[in-house]
Amino acid sequence: MAWELASFSPGLLREADVEGAEVEIVPAGSPVRVTHVLDAVEPRIRPDGRAAFPTDGRAGEGRTNRLDSVVVLSCLDFPGEERPLHEQESIVDLGGPGAGLTPFADMTAVVLTFSPDDTGHVAIDAEARRAALGVAEEIARGTLDAEPDAVERFELGPADAGLPAIAALIQLSDLGPLYIQYVYGLPAGEAELPRAFDPAEVLDGAVTCGEYHWAAMRNPTWFFQRNELIRMLYREHGKTLRFAGVVLMRGYEQTAADKQSAAERAAGVAGELGAEGVVITTDAGGNSHTDVMLTCRACEQAGIRTTVVLAEETDPQSTRPILTDWVAEADSIVSTGNVEELVEAWTPERVLGGERLLDGSPAAEAGPIPVRNYLGAANQMGQLALSARTE
Amino acid sequence: MKAVHYLNQFFAGLGGEGQAETPPTRLEGAVGPGRGLAAELEGVEIVATLACGDDYFAEHEDEAMAALLEMLAELDPDVLVAGPAFGSGRYGYACARLAAAAAERGIPAVAAMHEENPGVAEAAAAYVVPTAVNVAGMRDALPRLGALASALASGRELGSAGEEGYLARGFRRNYVAEKTGAERAVGLLLAKLAGDTRTEVRGDMDRVEPPPPVTDLASALVALVTEAGCVPQGNPDHLQSVRAQGWFRYDLGGADTLASGRYESVHGGFDVTLANEDPNRLVPLDTVRGLERAGRVGRVHEALYTTTGNGTPVVVATRFGQEIAGELRDAGVQAVLLSGT
Numbered sequence: 194m195a196w197e198l199a200s201f202s203p204g205l206l207r208e209a210d211v212e213g214a215e216v217e218i219v220p221a222g223s224p225v226r227v228t229h230v231l232d233a234v235e236p237r238i239r240p241d242g243r244a245a246f247p248t249d250g251r252a253g254e255g256r257t258n259r260l261d262s263v264v265v266l267s268c269l270d271f272p273g274e275e276r277p278l279h280e281q282e283s284i285v286d287l288g289g290p291g292a293g294l295t296p297f298a299d300m301t302a303v304v305l306t307f308s309p310d311d312t313g314h315v316a317i318d319a320e321a322r323r324a325a326l327g328v329a330e331e332i333a334r335g336t337l338d339a340e341p342d343a344v345e346r347f348e349l350g351p352a353d354a355g356l357p358a359i360a361a362l363i364q365l366s367d368l369g370p371l372y373i374q375y376v377y378g379l380p381a382g383e384a385e386l387p388r389a390f391d392p393a394e395v396l397d398g399a400v401t402c403g404e405y406h407w408a409a410m411r412n413p414t415w416f417f418q419r420n421e422l423i424r425m426l427y428r429e430h431g432k433t434l435r436f437a438g439v440v441l442m443r444g445y446e447q448t449a450a451d452k453q454s455a456a457e458r459a460a461g462v463a464g465e466l467g468a469e470g471v472v473i474t475t476d477a478g479g480n481s482h483t484d485v486m487l488t489c490r491a492c493e494q495a496g497i498r499t500t501v502v503l504a505e506e507t508d509p510q511s512t513r514p515i516l517t518d519w520v521a522e523a524d525s526i527v528s529t530g531n532v533e534e535l536v537e538a539w540t541p542e543r544v545l546g547g548e549r550l551l552d553g554s555p556a557a558e559a560g561p562i563p564v565r566n567y568l569g570a571a572n573q574m575g576q577l578a579l580s581a582r583t584e
Numbered sequence: 585m586k587a588v589h590y591l592n593q594f595f596a597g598l599g600g601e602g603q604a605e606t607p608p609t610r611l612e613g614a615v616g617p618g619r620g621l622a623a624e625l626e627g628v629e630i631v632a633t634l635a636c637g638d639d640y641f642a643e644h645e646d647e648a649m650a651a652l653l654e655m656l657a658e659l660d661p662d663v664l665v666a667g668p669a670f671g672s673g674r675y676g677y678a679c680a681r682l683a684a685a686a687a688e689r690g691i692p693a694v695a696a697m698h699e700e701n702p703g704v705a706e707a708a709a710a711y712v713v714p715t716a717v718n719v720a721g722m723r724d725a726l727p728r729l730g731a732l733a734s735a736l737a738s739g740r741e742l743g744s745a746g747e748e749g750y751l752a753r754g755f756r757r758n759y760v761a762e763k764t765g766a767e768r769a770v771g772l773l774l775a776k777l778a779g780d781t782r783t784e785v786r787g788d789m790d791r792v793e794p795p796p797p798v799t800d801l802a803s804a805l806v807a808l809v810t811e812a813g814c815v816p817q818g819n820p821d822h823l824q825s826v827r828a829q830g831w832f833r834y835d836l837g838g839a840d841t842l843a844s845g846r847y848e849s850v851h852g853g854f855d856v857t858l859a860n861e862d863p864n865r866l867v868p869l870d871t872v873r874g875l876e877r878a879g880r881v882g883r884v885h886e887a888l889y890t891t892t893g894n895g896t897p898v899v900v901a902t903r904f905g906q907e908i909a910g911e912l913r914d915a916g917v918q919a920v921l922l923s924g925t
Contacts, residue, residue, distance in 0.1 A: 293760065314855075357777045359770065370855045406853070407895075422766035433774060470777050472769045479853060479894075500773040502765055505785060507756045508897045514756050515898050519787025525776050527769045528785040530758045533897075564758065565895075575765025580784060581756045584744050 195348035196393035197256040199341035201333075203263045203301050206236070209331040211305055211324050214267075217545060219302040221262065224288040226541035227304055228548075228556045229270045230568050231283070231318075232325055232402050233297060233413040236260040236333035245333075246326045246398040246414075248378030253347075253393030258336040262300045264415060265332070267325035268546030269307040271314050271371075281371075282551045282566045283408035289539030291562070294570035294579065296415075303332060304545045315370050322403050326414075347393045352431040360437040360468035361422050362387075362459060362492075363395070363574065364485060366404045366476040368445040373403045374412070374476065376441060387442035387459035389466055392423045395439055409532045409564050409571040410477050410504050416569060416576045422472060437466040442488065444481030452480075456487035460495045470498040475573035478506065478532075482517035493522040504571035505531040505581050514581070529572060530579035532565035585628045585737040588659050589618045590652070590666040590682055592675045596635035606637035607644075608651040617722060621665065624730025628737045632659050634682075638674040645681070652682055653689070661691060662737040668696035668725045669703060671717040676703025683710035692736035696729045699751055711736070711750040756785075790902070800882075804918040807885035809908060811893030812859070812866040812925045813851030814842070824892055825852030831891035831904045833911070838886065841870040853894035854925055867923055885917050893924060 209216065219225050237245040238258050245257065266285060285295050285302075292298035305325060309317040365374035367382035376384035377399055390399065400417040423439065430436040442459040446452040463471050471492055475485045482503065489499045501523050507515040509531070516526075544556045564570050564579075571579055593599055593606040595616045614622045614630040622630050634652055641648045656664065664686040666679035676695075680703035683693035693710040697703050698717045713732055715725040728749050735742060744759070745752040761768065772782055798804050815823050821832050842863035849856040849866055864870040867888060875881045889908050893901065912920060 357774065359773060368854055370857070372855065420766075421764050422769065425764075425766050425770055429770065434770070470773045472766075472773055498773065498776050500769045500776065502769050503785070505756060506895075506897075508899060509755070511755075511897075511899065513754075513898075514785050516785065516787050521787075523787055524781050524783055525772050526783045526785050526787075527765050527772060529765045531756050534758045573765075575767070575769050578761045578764050579758060580761040580765070580768070581758050582744060582784070583752045584742075584755050584757045 194254055194391055194393065195346060196253045196397055198345045198347065198396070199256055199258045200261045200343045201258055201336040201339055201341055203260055205335035205339055206260060206263055206301065207332045207335045209328050211328055213310070213320070214305045214307045214324060217304045219287060219304055219545065221299050221301055222288060224542040226544045226556055227266050227268060227285040227287065227302065228544060228546040228550060229268045229283060230285050230546060231267045231269050231321060231405055233415040233568065234265040234325055234329040235415050235418045236263050236265060236329045237398060237418065238330050238333040238336060240337055245330045246401055250377050252397035252399040253391045257397055258333060258341070260333050260336065261342065263303065264297045264300045265303045265305065265325055265329045266297070267305045267307065267321055269309060269317070269321050270547045270551070271317060272309055272311065281405050281408070283405065283568045284562060284566050285568050286539065286541065288541065290537045291539060291567055294536065294564065294567045296577065303328065306546050318371055318403060322401065326401060347396065347427055349430055349436055352435040356433065356435045358435045358437040358467050358469045359426060360440060360463050360466050360471045361392070361426060362440045362442060362463060362471045362473045362488065364442055364444040364474055364476050364481060365400065366444045366481060371403065371405050375401045375403060381443045387440050387455060387462050389462050390439045390441055392427065392436065392439045395420055395423055404477060406477050407532065408566050408568045410573060411569055412476050412572050412574050413569055416572060416574055420574065421576050422474065422574055437468040440466070444476050444484045446484055452484055452487050455484065456491040459488050460491035460497060463492060463497055464495055468497055472500050472502065474502045474575065478504070478517060486518045486520045486523055490520045490522045500525040500527060502527045502529060502573045502575045504529045504573050507531045507533055509534055527575060528581045529575065529577070530564060530570065531581040532563065532571045534564050535561040536564060536567065537561060585662040586631045586659065587625060587628045587663050587665055587733060587737060588656060588661040589614060589621065589630050589633045590664065590679060591616060591618065591633055591635050592678065593635055593637040596633060598635060604637040604639035606635070607640050608634060608636045608648055608655065610634055610655050617668065617726065620722070620726045621730055624727045626734040628663065628734050631661065636678060638678060641678040642674050649681065649685060653685060656686060656691065663733050664691050664693040665729065665733045666693070666695040668715045668722065668729065669701060670715055670719055670721060671698045671701055673702050676701035677706060679703055680706035680710065680712070684708035686710065694729065694732050694736060694750070696725055704751060707753070709753065711753065713749060714751055798919045801919065802879055803882040805883050805885055805916055806872065806881045806919045806921060807887070807889065807912050807917040808867050808869060808872065809889040809920050810867045810923045811891055812923055813849045813892035814847055814863055814866045814890050815850055817846050817848050819848070819850050823850055823890070825850045826892065826894045828892040828896055831889060831908060834888045834890065836869065836884070836886045836888055839869065840873045842867055851892050851894055851925060866925070868921070872921065885915060
């Protein structure tokens with residue numbers, strides 16, 4: 194299947210109103226701190242009128258338009274009484290030292306700050322996700338009458354059978370409300386995972402994010418739309434490897450038996466794709482790391498070589514790198530950085546999303562902030578270049 | 585800026601093996617190899633040399649260390665330099681121990697020795713500059729030792745071990761790599777498929793071997809322990825929802841069930857709404873009481889142990905476990921039902 198992604202100038206950005214939210218357009222590189230960030234979305238619209246974030250199972254075909262260098266940041270502080278996740282601070286710094294931890298600092302940011310009502314966190318979240326994805330589509334509408342600056346074509350042609358076949362095995366979280374990534378609008382736990390997808394589906398809005406836990410280890414929607422791993426595998430297809438496909442699987446399977454079974458089934462799907470090697474990616478922390486390790490072991494036992502992408506959670510004063518879980522088969526791991534390290538203090542000129550952090554302190558004078566609170570900074574899909582090394 | 589230099593009795597010119605029992609001694613200025621080192625320092629002066637016999641340090645470490653640290657505190661240097669000790673195990677050990685103690689007290693410290701000197705393992709947060717195995721490497725070692733000592737005294741933030749020429753201390757530090765994680769992952773995977781397996785981080789897990797099964801549960805004292813953040817309603821002791829600072833013990837008072845409204849979870853790592861509708865699903869007291877009545881477990885220990893397992897550093901969690909296990913052992917508990925979330 195072939196899919197085209199057409200890029201358009203950020204100058205085509207249309208303004209949009211959102212009911213229940215303030216909308217502010219922030220120029221690239223502004224000395225602004227954005228707090229309580231739920232999701233980051235690239236503005237996309239389809240000329241054929243189909244949804245940019247489809248729920249009908251048909252992404253990755255035809256053409257999709259994107260606004261280059263623009264990101265929608267949706268921000269929401271769940272009402273205190275309702276706050277079900279006690280530590281979910283999520284910051285994007287568009288300037289200062291934190292700007293090095295995000296791909297969004299050199300983009301125009303469309304910041305939506307929601308004022309939640311009292312309908313409960315599940316309903317509040319559903320409305321915020323719907324609105325953010327809707328705005329991302331609406332503000333790209335200007336591209337429909339314009340000429341693209343560039344068009345990328347995603348299609349896997351024939352490749353030398355002697356090249357190693359590589360698949361991406363991407364973990365999606367589902368740990369209940371506010372901790373869910375969605376596949377075609379369905380929670381990962383209800384999307385009959387693990388199964389194979391055309392890689393272009395992932396790049397074309399099939400996966401969206403509603404997972405709001407440790408900010409640094411999240412994969413917001415933008416990371417799927419612009420997925421570096423999938424794009425890299427497309428680029429290398431026919432050169433250094435054969436891109437065998439994408440397997441999506443769930444993290445946070447809830448019983449030991451389910452975890453083992455999901456790991457073995459994921460290895461089975463990778464085997465059906467003919468993969469000789471898989472890059473296994475991770476979302477969030479805690480027991481999703483056990484899912485990844487069991488999947489690594491299951492793949493290796495099935496004769497499929499693995500490289501795992503993980504963040505570290507090491508006490509900066511300790512000399513022992515801390516991984517939440519580990520199996521001996523995980524002998525090839527990419528570290529996306531240590532989330533416990535502090536990032537130098539910075540005083541922004543403005544704060545959007547909410548003046549106070551979730552702990553009540555003023556966001557403008559937060560002092561050094563741990564990496565863990567920066568959205569996607571140590572994401573475990575390999576989207577960014579942060580890493581940790583022994584010194 | 586001021587440096588203090590540590591040497592053993594031999595390099596300090598106090599004598600050879602026969603003088604290895606020399607207790608800590610303070611000498612003014614640079615002595616022996618310190619003169620060569622002084623020429624390599626930038627903006628730093630060696631104000632004093634501390635010397636100690638290798639045997640004395642090895643045999644009276646506490647006294648030697650106390651005396652040396654007292655001298656060091658009086659001198660209040662910007663950097664402590666120890667050695668080079670080359671391949672000498674006892675000298676290397678003393679250099680590393682003193683440097684580690686200085687670093688722990690906030691005095692930047694660097695020792696120099698051969699990378700296989702057993703002292704390297706004792707340096708903790710202090711830096712170690714690698715040298716040749718014997719004194720023939722002095723000329724090569726001093727410029728590198730001087731450069732690192734000068735950098736430390738200046739307070740400059742040091743780069744990686746490779747860039748600055750010290751042995752990796754084992755601390756994990758973030759940096760921005762040249763390639764994205766995705767590119768590095770594909771690179772590592774292709775290399776692994778070609779027979780060259782490499783990793784950016786090694787798992788180093790403290791594996792807990794499961795104990796043998798309880799032979800007679802029907803006569804065992806069984807305790808309930810949880811990291812689910814389950815506390816009496818209102819969280820009277822302020823258990824943290826994340827990065828817990830401690831654990832708590834609550835008397836069950838013979839209760840049959842963890843009633844909703846009397847217990848709640850303050851865990852910050854998942855949506856607690858459903859759990860709080862029935863806290864027994866966090867800590868299954870209702871089920872265990874049923875087993876107790878049916879004679880399938882001997883007796884339920886009347887204390888619930890609880891903490892929040894969410895972002896807790898491993899060293900801290902290990903301490904919680906040891907403390908709780910100690911109390912359970914003293915209470916004669918033979919089996920534990922440990923519920924996690």
